Amino acid sequence: MLFLKVKYLDLDLETNAIIINEEDLKGTAYYPHDRVLVETSGGSFIGTLYSTKTMVSPGEVGFSKTIMPMPLKEGEEVRIRHAQKPSSLNYIKKKMEGQTLKPHEIHTIVDEIVSKKLSNIELTAFVVSNYINGMETNEIVEMTKRMADTGEKLEWENSPIVDVHSIGGVPGNKYALLTIPIVASAGIIIPKTSSRAITSAAGTADIVEVLANVNLNAEEIKRVVKATNGCLVWGGAVNLAPADDIIINVERPLAIDPKPQLLASVMAKKIATGINYTVIDIPIGPGVKIKNEKEGNQLARKFIELGDLLGIRVECVLTYGGQPIGRAIGPALEAREALMALTDFKSAPNSLIEKSTSLAGVLLELGGAAQPGKGNKLAWEILSSGKALEKFNEIITEQGGKETKPDEIEVGNFSADIISPDNGYITYISNKLITNVAKEAGAPKDKKAGILLHAKVGDKVDKGEVLYTIYSSSEERLNAAVNLARRTYPVKVEGMLLKRISKF
Amino acid sequence: MLFLKVKYLDLDLETNAIIINEEDLKGTAYYPHDRVLVETSGGSFIGTLYSTKTMVSPGEVGFSKTIMPMPLKEGEEVRIRHAQKPSSLNYIKKKMEGQTLKPHEIHTIVDEIVSKKLSNIELTAFVVSNYINGMETNEIVEMTKRMADTGEKLEWENSPIVDVHSIGGVPGNKYALLTIPIVASAGIIIPKTSSRAITSAAGTADIVEVLANVNLNAEEIKRVVKATNGCLVWGGAVNLAPADDIIINVERPLAIDPKPQLLASVMAKKIATGINYTVIDIPIGPGVKIKNEKEGNQLARKFIELGDLLGIRVECVLTYGGQPIGRAIGPALEAREALMALTDFKSAPNSLIEKSTSLAGVLLELGGAAQPGKGNKLAWEILSSGKALEKFNEIITEQGGKETKPDEIEVGNFSADIISPDNGYITYISNKLITNVAKEAGAPKDKKAGILLHAKVGDKVDKGEVLYTIYSSSEERLNAAVNLARRTYPVKVEGMLLKRISKF
Numbered sequence A, B: 001m002l003f004l005k006v007k008y009l010d011l012d013l014e015t016n017a018i019i020i021n022e023e024d025l026k027g028t029a030y031y032p033h034d035r036v037l038v039e040t041s042g043g044s045f046i047g048t049l050y051s052t053k054t055m056v057s058p059g060e061v062g063f064s065k066t067i068m069p070m071p072l073k074e075g076e077e078v079r080i081r082h083a084q085k086p087s088s089l090n091y092i093k094k095k096m097e098g099q100t101l102k103p104h105e106i107h108t109i110v111d112e113i114v115s116k117k118l119s120n121i122e123l124t125a126f127v128v129s130n131y132i133n134g135m136e137t138n139e140i141v142e143m144t145k146r147m148a149d150t151g152e153k154l155e156w157e158n159s160p161i162v163d164v165h166s167i168g169g170v171p172g173n174k175y176a177l178l179t180i181p182i183v184a185s186a187g188i189i190i191p192k193t194s195s196r197a198i199t200s201a202a203g204t205a206d207i208v209e210v211l212a213n214v215n216l217n218a219e220e221i222k223r224v225v226k227a228t229n230g231c232l233v234w235g236g237a238v239n240l241a242p243a244d245d246i247i248i249n250v251e252r253p254l255a256i257d258p259k260p261q262l263l264a265s266v267m268a269k270k271i272a273t274g275i276n277y278t279v280i281d282i283p284i285g286p287g288v289k290i291k292n293e294k295e296g297n298q299l300a301r302k303f304i305e306l307g308d309l310l311g312i313r314v315e316c317v318l319t320y321g322g323q324p325i326g327r328a329i330g331p332a333l334e335a336r337e338a339l340m341a342l343t344d345f346k347s348a349p350n351s352l353i354e355k356s357t358s359l360a361g362v363l364l365e366l367g368g369a370a371q372p373g374k375g376n377k378l379a380w381e382i383l384s385s386g387k388a389l390e391k392f393n394e395i396i397t398e399q400g401g402k403e404t405k406p407d408e409i410e411v412g413n414f415s416a417d418i419i420s421p422d423n424g425y426i427t428y429i430s431n432k433l434i435t436n437v438a439k440e441a442g443a444p445k446d447k448k449a450g451i452l453l454h455a456k457v458g459d460k461v462d463k464g465e466v467l468y469t470i471y472s473s474s475e476e477r478l479n480a481a482v483n484l485a486r487r488t489y490p491v492k493v494e495g496m497l498l499k500r501i502s503k504f
Helices: A088-096 A103-114 A120-133 A137-149 A176-184 A204-208 A218-228 A243-254 A259-273 A293-310 A331-343 A350-366 A375-384 A387-398 A431-440 A475-488 B088-096 B103-114 B120-133 B137-149 B176-184 B204-208 B218-228 B243-254 B259-273 B293-310 B331-343 B350-366 B375-384 B387-398 B431-440 B475-488
Strands: A002-009 A017-021 A035-040 A043-052 A060-064 A077-082 A162-166 A190-194 A230-234 A277-284 A313-320 A414-419 A424-429 A450-453 A466-472 A491-494 B002-009 B017-021 B035-040 B043-052 B060-064 B077-082 B162-166 B190-194 B230-234 B277-284 B313-320 B414-419 B424-429 B450-453 B466-472 B491-494
Touching (some): A088 A103, A088 A120, A103 A243, A120 A243, A162 A259, A162 A350, A176 A190, A176 A204, A176 A230, A176 A331, A176 A350, A190 A204, A204 A230, A204 A331, A218 A230, A218 A387, A243 A259, A243 B088, A243 B120, A277 A350, A293 A313, A331 A350, A331 A387, A331 A450, A375 A387, A414 A475, A431 A466, A466 A491, B002 B017, B088 B120, B103 B243, B120 B243, B120 B259, B137 B259, B137 B293, B162 B176, B162 B259, B176 B204, B176 B230, B176 B350, B176 B387, B190 B204, B190 B218, B204 B331, B218 B387, B230 B387, B243 B259, B277 B293, B293 B313, B313 B350, B331 B450, B350 B375, B375 B387, B414 B475, B431 B450, B431 B466, B466 B475, B466 B491
Parallel strands (some): A162 A277, B017 B043, B162 B277, B190 B230
Antiparallel strands (some): A035 A077, A424 A491, A450 A466, B002 B077, B035 B077, B424 B491, B450 B466
16 A cells, blocks of 8 residues: 655646656556555545656655545545456456356446546457457347447437438548438438547538537437427537447557447447437448448348347448549538539539438338338439428528528638649549548648549549649648648549550 | 647656647547657657646647657747557557468567557557467567567576576565575576566565665676676566566556467566576466466477577476465565575475475576486585575675575564464465455565465464464554455365255
């Protein structure tokens, strides 16, 4: 046990960081990153130990002024000892050993993730074990249910409640701004919660935020949906299945998304949102999460099976993810393109219109507004009649925005054209590299930053013709983005003659 | 990219922590724990991003005053962008996928571990993948060699150089204080480096430190070995195979020790110490690393195979690890018990004498001082003749200590007896629980703290008879240890009749 006197620090990097001079740790059984119990006159709490040379003197223990769990007097003596390891650790080890976890074991892991009892090391061990050893369907069901139960839930008086969800990975994927109003204007309830950009240049929530408020709480969501049948809000403002947001912090640095985790996190949010039917969009292609149709089919079957066990009807669609959807990438540019499509579909890229109406078609059939096989036609009718635009404006207005025309949306003042170095055809647009350029220009934080593609895969271009324009609110960032574009070639132009092989 | 002004902080929790106000991160693609590149007028460096509410204001970036890699002016503007992921990450992912790593891939991982380029999340992913997917012999060979090559090395003019190593887990395991002088006094060179306690109540280095200096650098080790043929020093003072010390930081919280890692870390230290022959002690029993003989045999074969490939002759001995070795646990108590054994072996516990002479016997045979099968007898002769004590005193003196009699060693002023609650037999002593009590009393930092067992497994005890005595330099800690002992029962006393089953 260590006996030390309290000192307050201006430190808020981590909840319950416990800072001790390295001299006090020498030769003890206490090491940095140990989980320790701090016993004080007013009770005890658990934290993580760190060592310092300078922040506190020997004999002192430093706590954060801002995030201390209980009031303590500066100079008061506290006792520090090893804390019990969290119960999850035994179950995480079982998963490492390749064993199947019991429901109560999975519940404990999810509970301790949500209450932030697990360190990054323990969380990583869980995620990597799932990645390697996988999970049985039953384990995924239990994880999904518990993830939903450990957060807020939306409840609805009517049914069915439908939903559409993309597992992501394709830039420019602004389909929801068309699909939701099409479905809602057919009288079907579709409360759409979206994420902000995680690794992309614009999440659906970032795009909608150009036109309206997306930070709605549960009450406000219900009001908007009651008034319009739909909504387009940020899921993060309501605390739906929060375990996911914690797990993602260790998945991102490793660039892994274990299938059990992916399935559970999508379906847990569905349960928490209270929906009955959902369509899941699985983009397929190089540079997105799912590389080919076979993998897409497997994942789709898993989603459907899981839906059955959880009482949610799931349909999956595999969609083309080989290049960006539409021509715009970045919040304001994407909002503008979506509004153009709603206002006059002939002025908008086919890929966007087709994806949006296809998804809407499936939802219209699921929701009972169209006969099987007739959904897509109805979706086109609703879009081309102007009803979808009307509904979109209703939703935007209910969310505190106002009706806007496409050319009223401002994009970055600074722009630069990237031109074709040769005559030829566009053979490839890299989802990842084009996203990086848009992010370098400032997206998604700079809402006016992004990219407008002037040509897409298969298009013929001449030398000197503009391939795409980069926009930014900052000249400095625009230059950085142009430099990145010149170094990495996100859009590839090649002649029809790709390689010439001759005898000599 | 982020543009921020430098502010210095008194912060030394982590190398290259980069502290940014959370307002500046909102809506960007930068997240806490991201690896970022800081570009300054004087060059660039890589660090880990953290967010704060209070430590720096929006527009500022905080760096540690003490561990900044380059001089920067307060207020200077720097640019921050995502850093390239370390090359290791791809190889760690290969290991997650169950693939075999190529030599250069393993070298990169070890190099980036040693140069601290990997985060805890990445390190954990590596360790957990090794734990689950294992490594082929060839991978372990490459890892071992690289671990040895990335640290300091001891070189010797003569040969053979012998060594003994225990993989640990048994309390009271002070055999080296007898084995080393026995072997050295037969003219065999045995430069023994030991660890301090990791999870135990006393490492060999902690025990020897009661009598002499153990923090010797490479030069000093050579001088002591030249004068005496042996030494008993702390390996941590020389930088031997330092990757191990970094990896252990993520293994400890998970309480895992993947076999490939265990094998590589032991053998890498052997290569770095420049030894030719080693005996590896593998304690077997409940509550130690290796649970049964079968597992022990497997590990032994692996060590021998690896030794062959690395040019080190390895012999393994499986030893009884079911209860503490000898009766003393804790640095001063163990030093005293070892000195008693060296001075008059009849006054010391059989388990200690037998283990020490058995290991010395194997080493004497390996080193050519005894015919095969005659080593143990020679070890006994050297011990009982007083030559081992003489050699021990030589080594201690060369390491800056002085000849000491067992009863001159001070133990804690405060002590308490734990008595038997019943008539019966000692059926079990928990290695783990008895260690916890010794640590609660202050061991290993309080060198005078620890436990003296008055009875061991199989001994008959009467109600009220003393089972063991706890020592401490602090009354407060003694009380804490007594409380822990009363709660957890590390020594179990049972009647011969364990359970009575009757018809009604």
